[in-house]
Amino acid sequence: MQDSLKNDPEHLGKELWNINALLDKLGLLTTETYIKSKEEIIRRQQEEMLELSTPVVKIWEQIVAVPLIGTLDSARTQTVMENLLQEIVNVSATVAIIDITGVPTVDTLVAQHLIKTVSAARLMGTECIISGIRPQIAQTMIHLGVSFQDITTKATLAEAIKYGLSRIGYRISRIESSKQQ
């Protein structure tokens, strides 16, 4: 092209400019498509994580539990709340346990979300227990001025299950002890 337009520098410049613009546009398109596909993957994985991360498990005939793992934001709390309440209706649960062993940080917002979930469960006639509050988190919460008043809290999930069973009239006991009697 340089050869054919040797005598017409103005035209040559114009053509070169056009080619530049074309290449730019191609580059931009490639990058945009790449980013879009990446974002799509991230979004899909986020959705999957949201679904996977909030299982509601049935512990006993009237006890359900939600082991929460990862940070709690509004969107996740909403999913947790909906899933939990639906499951409460499905198994007609008397006691619901929210285990926050896997929640790394509890700030005022997360606490607010937890309190909301507990109140919603209470409105449906189910007692909610929060378990698995780590010592560090307990300290932070008190420093932040968040104390779960009127909410039953237990240190471990095992303790919460024990309490839940006692609420519906069961007791965990060792088999040997009944043999000895």
Added chain:
Amino acid sequence: MERIPILKLGNFLLVSIQVDMHDQLALNLQDELTARIVQDNAKGVLIDISALEVVDSFIGRMLANIASMARILDAETVVVGMRPAVAITMVELGLSLPGVRTALNVEKGIEILNSLVARNTDEYPAE
């Protein structure tokens, strides 16, 4: 005019709200229910809201009011059968009905009432 039926169930009154509540209906219910508690000497009130799809702040407050009124008239109140969606909405509205007892269904509500009434009569066995 629309009315909400109040059924007598032994010592208890069962109010099953089947239609969408509007404010006047709620006020009428309050009137009628308090009158019936006195007339029937009821010891407990069950309010079944399992058919209610919308609970606004007024109805929420009315439920709390009914519970307090019933308590003054020596009757315990249990609200039963709230739907998950309604529960979420009410919590978002900031109405967590602190003074109201709740149960999942009528059966469990009656259980709660029975135990409450048994406790109340235990406290005054001289009757």
